[in-house]
Amino acid sequence: MIVDDEVFAVLMAIVIVSCAIAIAMTIPRKTEPFSAIGVLNEMGKIGDYPRTVVSGSPLKLNVFIDNHEGKATAFMVLVKLGSRGNIPSNTTPLSSAPIWNYTIVLNDGGNITIPVELNLSGEGKNIAIVFELWEFNSSRWVYTGRWCHLYVNLTRGPYG
Template identity: 45%
Template sequence: MILDDEVFAVILAVSIVVSALGIATSIPRSAESFTAIGLLNEEGKIGNYPTNIRAGEAVGFNAFVYNHLGYTALLRVDVKIGDGEVPTNTTPLDSPPLVSLYVMLGEDENATLPFNVTFTYPKVNQTLVLELYLYSPENETWLYTGEYNFLRVNVTGVGF
């Protein structure tokens, strides 16, 4: 049986497409590695955050942390208060942490870390800031990931 040129061209085109698809699906893709941080309310949910807080009153929150780096990682969340300032993705807030939360997470693991904050003096537009740090065993240092969350609150009442 002799194949004419058109049939041969169709068979060749189909085999090229099938080969290309087979190669494309078999090549391993490098997944994007990242970490994530989120601020949750006292019940561990997004939203319903307090916006008016009395000075001296302890308020509960949760920090959500996720690891998709491709390896087990030691992470730290610094909880800070700012006078309206927020960090950038290259520079953390120039303020000491009220509390630091530590967690070791495997690949694709997450954790919800509860914490309390007490604002000590009244001020409009204060910021509650969460910054995420990654421990580098090679350098034995904490590296700021550039990931942060913040919440603006109005603190009322008499501070202590």
């Protein structure tokens, strides 16, 4: 059986495309490592956050940490208080002292939701409750540039 030039060209194109697809599928893909942090409400869900907190009353939230760094990583969450215009950036953490912290080692692909109970005192509007994510880099804790925050109004209780 004789194959004419057009049929041969189509067959060669199919073979070349098949080889290219097979090579592309076998080359290991390098994913960019990342970690994530998120603040969740008392029920562990996104949204429906408290807007007003009574001074001295417990504020219950959750913080979610997700590790895709490609290795087991030690993380530390620091909770700090700020205000509008006084929150961290992706390069600089908030300068205020932590009011709560949590340290954990997560395997690659691991995540955890951590219950947080805070007792805030005083009063003020637009208090920023800031959650910063830090990681240990073999010799010291380093700010990852990942953070989230929640604004609340802090009021005095009926007896305070």
